Amino acid sequence: MAAPVLSPVEDAFRRLFKLYRRKQPLAELSGVLDFNRLEVNGSIAKVHPAKLNQSSVSDQDTQRAGLQPISKWKAYGLEGYPGFVFISNPFLPGCQHHWVKQCLKLYPQKPNICNLDMHMTSEETSDLWGKSREQLRHKGSRKRESRSLLEKLRWVTLGYHYNWDTKRYASDHRSPFPTDLAALSEHVAAACGFSNFKAEAGILNYYHFDSSLGIHVDESELDLSQPLLSFSFGHSSIFLLGGLKREETPLPMFMHSGDIMVMSGISRLLHHAVPRIVPCPEGTALPYCLTLSLSEDFPTGSSIIDPCSEVDWETCAAYLHDSRINMTVRQVLGAGQTFPTQPNQETCTWKGCEGSPQQDSEGTGKRLKVTDSS
Numbered sequence: 144m145a146a147p148v149l150s151p152v153e154d155a156f157r158r159l160f161k162l163y164r165r166k167q168p169l170a171e172l173s174g175v176l177d178f179n180r181l182e183v184n185g186s187i188a189k190v191h192p193a194k195l196n197q198s199s200v201s202d203q204d205t206q207r208a209g210l211q212p213i214s215k216w217k218a219y220g221l222e223g224y225p226g227f228v229f230i231s232n233p234f235l236p237g238c239q240h241h242w243v244k245q246c247l248k249l250y251p252q253k254p255n256i257c258n259l260d261m262h263m264t265s266e267e268t269s270d271l272w273g274k275s276r277e278q279l280r281h282k283g284s285r286k287r288e289s290r291s292l293l294e295k296l297r298w299v300t301l302g303y304h305y306n307w308d309t310k311r312y313a314s315d316h317r318s319p320f321p322t323d324l325a326a327l328s329e330h331v332a333a334a335c336g337f338s339n340f341k342a343e344a345g346i347l348n349y350y351h352f353d354s355s356l357g358i359h360v361d362e363s364e365l366d367l368s369q370p371l372l373s374f375s376f377g378h379s380s381i382f383l384l385g386g387l388k389r390e391e392t393p394l395p396m397f398m399h400s401g402d403i404m405v406m407s408g409i410s411r412l413l414h415h416a417v418p419r420i421v422p423c424p425e426g427t428a429l430p431y432c433l434t435l436s437l438s439e440d441f442p443t444g445s446s447i448i449d450p451c452s453e454v455d456w457e458t459c460a461a462y463l464h465d466s467r468i469n470m471t472v473r474q475v476l477g478a479g480q481t482f483p484t485q486p487n488q489e490t491c492t493w494k495g496c497e498g499s500p501q502q503d504s505e506g507t508g509k510r511l512k513v514t515d516s517s
């Protein structure tokens with residue numbers, strides 16, 4: 144008799160990914176670590192205060208980047224995840240608006256690259272903001288099927304443009320990295336002990352309540368000894384932080400608006416995924432921190448934060464009512480390093496990246512992009 148064909152055993156990561164992605168019934172979220180409610184669920188994972196380098200960036204420079212002084216940041220590490228740092232919204236009131244506006248109005252513009260370029264002409268993808276503004280501002284009153292172009296945006300790449308097919312960066316596929324985002328990233332990296340971090344590549348992910356990002360590892364950068372930084376705005380997400388192996392059970396945690404995650408050391412190579420976007424904890428159209436305005440005495444003249452006008456914020460707020468934006472920033476090359484001349488030449492500068500690539504997430508062999516459930 145022929146042996147029965149066994150279906151492959153579903154691993155723990157995939158099981159939890161599906162559990163949290165599920166709509167009907169919604170998964171119980173009491174087991175999701177919330178760094179803002181450690182008194183309630185601190186025992187889910189061993190959370191400890193992370194030590195930051197408080198003198199790495201002056202209070203004046205953090206303020207210029209729209210951040211609280213480092214001494215006021217609430218930063219945490221996780222036992223068993225060396226190099227992982229979670230910074231609970233260190234932005235000054237009103238300063239997240241700048242980054243949201245940049246992600247919607249400026250960064251999707253050429254020469255940056257976005258998903259819409261794959262099947263639309265440059266004429267059609269120019270001025271997504273201008274073409275979407277009216278539709279967004281009348282969002283409440285329109286029918287569901289007419290999504291604006293901005294709402295069809297899924298990703299934008301900055302600096303060295305990540306190639307989703309080859310899973311590589313290349314010296315000749317690059318545009319200038321935004322100076323404001325470089326400054327923000329370099330301050331955060333310095334606070335975490337990486338004073339020579341250079342922001343060279345960015346991937347912006349745009350999510351709605353039906354979006355998810357599959358299980359993957361970010362390991363295309365040639366210098367993996369530098370951290371990967373992740374900034375979140377808008378509604379919250381469930382983030383699954385897994386292990387070095389694809390199958391290991393991940394730790395679920397919330398990322399709320401303004402939160403920053405730093406993955407360095409061993410944690411730079413951990414599998415992770417975003418199975419679900421969830422409404423902000425306040426249950427309102429926008430998280431409370433996004434309803435705050437810049438303080439009267441904010442030194443706009445010397446800041447990299449460009450105050451967002453009321454009319455621009457109206458468009459951003461309409462977009463964010465059912466969305467989340469995430470910016471990840473990476474250093475691609477080590478100091479003095481160049482791209483390999485032969486395609487398969489290994490140049491990775493950290494021993495942790497030896498071995499076969501593990502970017503395969505769901506059998507596609509690709510680092511997954513944000514997708515919407517049908």
Ligand SMILES: O=C(O)CCC(=O)C(=O)O
Pocket residue numbers: 346348356361373380382398415417469471
């Ligand atoms: O959206 C997130 O929180 C994660 C994004 C991410 O993992 C990536 O862009 O590589």
Ligand SMILES: [Fe+2]
Pocket residue numbers: 359360361415
């Ligand atoms: Fe990632």
